[in-house]
Amino acid sequence: MPADYHTHTPLCRHAHGEPEKFVESALAAGLTEYGISDHAPQIPEPFDDWRMAVAELPAYFDWIKRARKHAAGRIPIRAGLECDWLAGCESWIADLASRYEWDYLIGSVHYLGDWDFDNPKWLGRWAQSDVEAVWTRYWETYAQMADSGLFDILGHPDLVKKFAHIPPGDLNRYYEPVVDAIAASGSVIELNTAGWHKPCADAYPSSGFLELACSAGVPLVISSDSHAPEEIARDFAKAIQIAKAAGYRETQLFEKRARRSEVMP
Ligand SMILES: [Zn+2]
Numbered sequence: 001m002p003a004d005y006h007t008h009t010p011l012c013r014h015a016h017g018e019p020e021k022f023v024e025s026a027l028a029a030g031l032t033e034y035g036i037s038d039h040a041p042q043i044p045e046p047f048d049d050w051r052m053a054v055a056e057l058p059a060y061f062d063w064i065k066r067a068r069k070h071a072a073g074r075i076p077i078r079a080g081l082e083c084d085w086l087a088g089c090e091s092w093i094a095d096l097a098s099r100y101e102w103d104y105l106i107g108s109v110h111y112l113g114d115w116d117f118d119n120p121k122w123l124g125r126w127a128q129s130d131v132e133a134v135w136t137r138y139w140e141t142y143a144q145m146a147d148s149g150l151f152d153i154l155g156h157p158d159l160v161k162k163f164a165h166i167p168p169g170d171l172n173r174y175y176e177p178v179v180d181a182i183a184a185s186g187s188v189i190e191l192n193t194a195g196w197h198k199p200c201a202d203a204y205p206s207s208g209f210l211e212l213a214c215s216a217g218v219p220l221v222i223s224s225d226s227h228a229p230e231e232i233a234r235d236f237a238k239a240i241q242i243a244k245a246a247g248y249r250e251t252q253l254f255e256k257r258a259r260r261s262e263v264m265p
């Protein structure tokens with residue numbers, strides 16, 4: 001099984017489980033590696049209610065240490081963060097990058113301006129929105145994140161479809177410019193299985209996006225976005241099939257922000 005690098009901890013306030021349980025789950029799934037990438041702190045604080053605080057970073061490092069101690073050579077434990085791409089965030093990302101010996105940083109777009117559009121709290125705001133306008137803004141923001149070159153992995157590419165608000169017609173008009181930006185950046189994307197359990201009932205990204213990304217030479221990881229031990233490696237067999245159908249043969253491994261590939265089973 002590939003590595004599972006997009007996983008959370010209770011420090012983000014909407015995940016649960018002890019590090020030992022996550023490690024056991026990763027071992028049971030036969031993962032190559034288990035990576036921890038909780039929602040990064042964001043300044044100015046308090047920023048929102050779904051991430052660790054800056055003052056909790058030492059507790060996060062302890063959590064990673066506990067996972068490593070429990071793994072005890074049985075599986076590599078990688079250290080990462082899921083960072084938010086926000087206007088003007090570059091110096092904060094550089095600051096976070098300097099605070100630990102990270103194996104990788106994930107960049108994600110959860111915010112369009114002040115709106116964390118994937119938060120179920122704001123479903124009413126979706127109901128009042130022009131879906132095409134939101135999609136246009138989302139993909140422009142995503143391409144800017146890719147252009148920044150600050151992240152090893154770009155998270156859940158089409159998260160904007162989470163609540164099944166999808167414009168009509170051929171979606172390649174959104175995908176093509178952003179796939180070009182990702183390919184030029186040299187970043188890796190993830191095939192995130194959590195979307196299968198959301199209203200959109202599809203992985204992030206869709207197969208159409210994945211095919212374009214593969215053709216453009218964009219490397220891939222497969223991630224569960226797990227917020228509980230039992231979600232580690234969830235739907236990985238299905239994800240491998242879909243990745244292969246899109247043309248992928250390999251997934252990526254990260255150590256100290258350097259990557260290498262491994263062939264999918
Ligand atoms: Zn989360």
Ligand SMILES: [Zn+2]
Nearest residue numbers: 082108155156
């Ligand atoms: Zn996310």
